[in-house]
Amino acid sequence: MSSARYRPDTPDKVFAIADCNNFYASCERVFRPELNDKPVVVLSNNDGCVIARSNEAKAIGIKMGAPYFQIERFAKQHGVAVLSSNYALYGDMSRRVMQILAGFAPRIEVYSIDECFFDLTGLKTDLTDYCLKICAVVKQWTGIPISIGIAPTKTLAKLANRLAKSGRFRQCPVLDWHTLDDTDAVLAETALNDLWGIAASWQSQLALLQIADALALKQADPKRLRQHFSVVMERIVHELRGLSCIDLEEIPSPRKQILTSRSFGEKLTGYDDLCAAVTYFATRSAEKCRQHRLAAQALTVFVETSPFDTRQPFYANSATFEFQLPTHDSAQLQRAAQRGLARIYHPGLSYRRAGVLLPELLPDHVAQLSLLSGERSNRSADLMQTLDAINQRYGKSSIRYAREILSQRWRMRQQFKSPSYTTNIRELLTIRI
DNA sequence: TCTGGGGTCCTAGGACCC
């Protein structure tokens, strides 16, 4: 029984989660203070749809996930600042925030680019005051506003964080679940899909069981829900009751797969254009592999046309190669991707997206133990090390394979991208006096 | 014209083995 992971007899735990407010929009504002108090949205890769909004943008009704072309006019009318996503900037700002949090709590789990769980169990101080101090320091040192939720389980901490942001109880970026007078009343007013782990499709299935809000879910029979759904739902019920089933994961488990894919800036029909794209994806995947000290046992390459295109039938296909020996050699992965593409490419179609997936990974030291790894593999390792060192020193893609640059037509649209202020010396912020 | 990218976990069902 997998619910053995919760231990009701352990002393009460205290989880906190810090969440950066409107993270991508906030990062942009740090370097563009004139955007404070103005509506700001950040677009997905390829400037496709809205993936982050400032409070002002939310207030005028711009929805998460809205396709940009649908809101373009509206955004112009309302003076919305529109930005392409700038992951170099967000990743670096995230690292800074996490570093500060690590100074305040001995055990932290970086959960996503803008969220971090940490353990406050046993801390003998006022938890709200302590977390307010954390918020103040993060804001002062990075410019990023954060909110913190505190509770006996991760699920409740996520909810507390949400409530802190909503300002429903007090205008304060910190909310400690333990300080609420009537937590059941709060749960009764909480929609199911506001809970961590419950999305729309489960919400409607729960409704069929007469479970319509978070309190009803808390009071439902966990065993019965497990039969209807899975152990995941059973855990949520326990967590709502204050029994911690989901532990802090301080050490991230090794990656199980690596995916590099993109929608293209324009629809592609030519084989060479696609080949340049998948070659680049294979190279990037190989780099990620080496960065994580992993090696791939297989590679899948896939292409697809647009599901929104009414003029041609939707086509999606993939091809997979198994390697005799696990590898993270760029050239080898490229060859596999190119051979796979040749198998699934159909002339005459307009492709909108492609990608390379490494679905089975091994630690690279295991891979190196192979009896067959001899001189050839040493040369490959030396070459890759050299490539990585050059690109590290002189910037991404300073040195690349020729096939990658045969065509640039697949490159994403990034019409509104801000500079990489913190990660590229040539793009430092300039201040004129 | 224009709709993201990168992950994880769980389950069911089939293949296979003894």
Place this chain on the structure above:
DNA sequence: TCTGGGGTCCTAGGACCC
């Protein structure tokens, strides 16, 4: 006439997260 049962492994698909 009557055709087992339990275990493991793998995969595809569906759900979730940010």
